[in-house]
Amino acid sequence: xxxxxxxxxxxxxxxxxxxxxxxxxxxxxxxxxxxxxxxxxxxxxxxxxxxxxxxxxxxxxxxxxxxxxxxxxxxxxxxxxxxxxxxxxxxxxxxxxxxxxxxxxxxxxxxxxxxxxxxxxxxxxxxxxxxxxxxxxxxxxxxxxxxxxxxxxxxxxxxxxxxxxxxxxxxxxxxxxxxxxxxxxxxxxxxxxxxxxxxxxxxxxxxxxxxxxxxxxxxxxxxx
Amino acid sequence: xxxxxxxxxxxxxxxxxxxxxxxxxxxxxxxxxxxxxxxxxxxxxxxxxxxxxxxxxxxxxxxxxxxxxxxxxxxxxxxxxxxxxxxxxxxxxxxxxxxxxxxxxxxxxxxxxxxxxxxxxxxxxxxxxxxxxxxxxxxxxxxxxxxxxxxxxxxxxxxxxxxxxxxxxxxxxxxxxxxxxxxxxxxxxxxxxxxxxxxxxxxxxxxxxxxxxxxxxxxxxxxxxxxxxxxxxxxxxxxxxxxxxxxxxxxxxxxxxxxxxxxxxxxxxxxxxxxxxxxxxxxxxxxxxxxxxxxxxxxxxxxxxxxxxxxxxxxxxxxxxxxxxxxxxxxxxxxxxxxxxxxxxxxx
Numbered sequence: 001x002x003x004x005x006x007x008x009x010x011x012x013x014x015x016x017x018x019x020x021x022x023x024x025x026x027x028x029x030x031x032x033x034x035x036x037x038x039x040x041x042x043x044x045x046x047x048x049x050x051x052x053x054x055x056x057x058x059x060x061x062x063x064x065x066x067x068x069x070x071x072x073x074x075x076x077x078x079x080x081x082x083x084x085x086x087x088x089x090x091x092x093x094x095x096x097x098x099x100x101x102x103x104x105x106x107x108x109x110x111x112x113x114x115x116x117x118x119x120x121x122x123x124x125x126x127x128x129x130x131x132x133x134x135x136x137x138x139x140x141x142x143x144x145x146x147x148x149x150x151x152x153x154x155x156x157x158x159x160x161x162x163x164x165x166x167x168x169x170x171x172x173x174x175x176x177x178x179x180x181x182x183x184x185x186x187x188x189x190x191x192x193x194x195x196x197x198x199x200x201x202x203x204x205x206x207x208x209x210x211x212x213x214x215x216x217x218x219x220x221x222x223x224x
Numbered sequence: 225x226x227x228x229x230x231x232x233x234x235x236x237x238x239x240x241x242x243x244x245x246x247x248x249x250x251x252x253x254x255x256x257x258x259x260x261x262x263x264x265x266x267x268x269x270x271x272x273x274x275x276x277x278x279x280x281x282x283x284x285x286x287x288x289x290x291x292x293x294x295x296x297x298x299x300x301x302x303x304x305x306x307x308x309x310x311x312x313x314x315x316x317x318x319x320x321x322x323x324x325x326x327x328x329x330x331x332x333x334x335x336x337x338x339x340x341x342x343x344x345x346x347x348x349x350x351x352x353x354x355x356x357x358x359x360x361x362x363x364x365x366x367x368x369x370x371x372x373x374x375x376x377x378x379x380x381x382x383x384x385x386x387x388x389x390x391x392x393x394x395x396x397x398x399x400x401x402x403x404x405x406x407x408x409x410x411x412x413x414x415x416x417x418x419x420x421x422x423x424x425x426x427x428x429x430x431x432x433x434x435x436x437x438x439x440x441x442x443x444x445x446x447x448x449x450x451x452x453x454x455x456x457x458x459x460x461x462x463x464x465x466x467x468x469x470x471x472x473x474x475x476x477x478x479x480x481x482x483x484x485x486x487x488x489x490x491x492x493x494x495x496x497x498x499x500x501x502x503x504x505x506x507x508x509x510x511x512x513x514x515x516x517x518x519x520x521x522x523x524x525x526x527x528x529x530x531x532x533x534x535x536x537x538x539x540x541x542x543x544x545x546x547x548x549x550x551x552x553x554x555x556x557x558x559x560x561x562x563x564x565x566x567x568x569x570x571x572x
Contacts, residue, residue, distance in 0.1 A: 036300055036307050037300060037302075038300040038302055038344060038347050039305070039342070057300070057343075059307075062381075062383050062393055064294070064383075068345065068380060068381070107391040108391050111392040
């Protein structure tokens with residue numbers, strides 16, 4: 001790679017986000033990530049050093065935290081090339097049927113998966129290079145009506161559609177936005193949703209990160 | 225004499241959340257007003273914008289101009305990998321700050337003396353040094369930083385303090401009011417929230433006076449087992465300007481009523497009352513409860529409070545308990561909303 005590229009991925013303290021951090025660092029990118037687990041962020045920081053990695057403890061549901069993420073990212077690496085909206089919540093678990101879904105829980109799920117991500121997407125667009133890319137981690141539950149997945153699936157569907165529309169609106173501007181469905185992956189969130197799943201049948205987070213990496217390179221190339 | 229509201233508005237009752245009226249497509253002054261008249265032992269329902277009709281020329285409304293500081297810090301318990309919130313109060317003791325870990329489950333399970341929590345935002349550690357001797361859910365904490373740094377941290381990483389009835393943190397703008405001016409409150413002085421410029425103008429037009437004082441609201445102990453046996457509440461700083469004390473006493477001398485907008489205003493005025501309202505500043509830990517009616521004010525405009533809260537204790541000092549209970553029961557039945565973004569009551 002000629003010029004060092006910079007990735008911001010939310011929720012890098014575990015699961016797919018964590019695998020993404022590791023892979024992009026290995027590929028020579030600058031990586032910024034944020035999460036609420038202060039211990040995990042500190043561990044990542046000491047593992048990768050200050051040179052190419054910036055770990056931020058933040059709660060993306062809070063507006064001032066999002067401002068702070070942007071400010072710190074900009075100060076360290078300047079503009080970024082790619083933002084992966086990975087952080088998300090499953091919502092109420094065990095998964096309740098729609099009519100048993102609590103209104104407050106539904107609102108809470110939307111607060112993270114829709115409103116926090118929407119706010120982040122809007123603000124991040126201001127520090128994206130051209131060509132720049134926003135990737136939203138979606139799910140087949142955003143399309144398929146799986147029983148029990150009402151809160152999560154509908155919130156993912158809402159954000160997914162916002163991203164699709166942004167993609168159409170941004171054609172020819174140097175900004176691109178895509179949804180990425182990683183499939184069934186062996187993560188804590190999956191274990192929370194489907195406690196009795198056969199883990200051997202699930203995708204490894206590192207394989208998902210590889211696919212994501214290839215997709216990102218292709219999108220950046222197409223938009224060059 | 226009830227002017228009950230009926231119709232679509234009360235469908236909101238089935239939504240088990242208590243968000244600001246703006247979330248439901250209404251303006252902030254579009255809330256209900258429960259008017260309780262102690263002298264006649266009656267109560268009625270009105271719209272908040274009709275407030276001037278229940279006041280008379282020469283009455284004076286005293287507002288609290290303290291503004292909310294985002295005092296709820298997101299924190300992480302590293303050893304148990306769990307997020308919680310640390311509500312930072314306004315009291316200080318030997319360099320330690322008054323805090324309350326939330327939610328209750330987090331508090332119960334996670335927190336003991338000596339426990340260290342990391343601030344989500346900058347990773348700084350706060351140690352819960354010692355449990356509060358009176359209010360057992362509170363701690364004295366060592367933030368390992370000065371007051372200025374703490375203030376900056378709250379601004380950068382803090383959020384408004386909320387309880388379980390609010391499903392997520394709202395932006396700070398929902399907590400600014402037409403009167404909020406001096407930052408310092410940990411809890412939201414919410415009684416002035418429904419006042420819009422429109423309502424303020426209609427009050428002025430009718431010759432209803434307005435005055436201001438400052439009282440920075442501290443954390444409030446919510447559980448009866450915490451405060452019922454205590455002779456005092458957590459201390460709060462207040463400041464009553466000379467002009468306010470003078471205007472209130474003059475209004476009263478001319479036959480007007482002094483109406484406190486919020487329980488915090490009653491607390492400040494009553495704390496400074498020496499046969500008349502005395503201007504000045506200080507801290508107060510006064511607990512106003514039934515048995516002794518406050519002398520500094522003639523009426524109170526306040527939200528609707530949980531039946532077992534220290535706020536209701538104060539309200540009960542103003543009126544007959546059975547009247548309050550009857551008014552609250554009816555208000556609840558016809559769809560009045562409780563809590564900080566809910567409906568208001570005028571008690572006079």
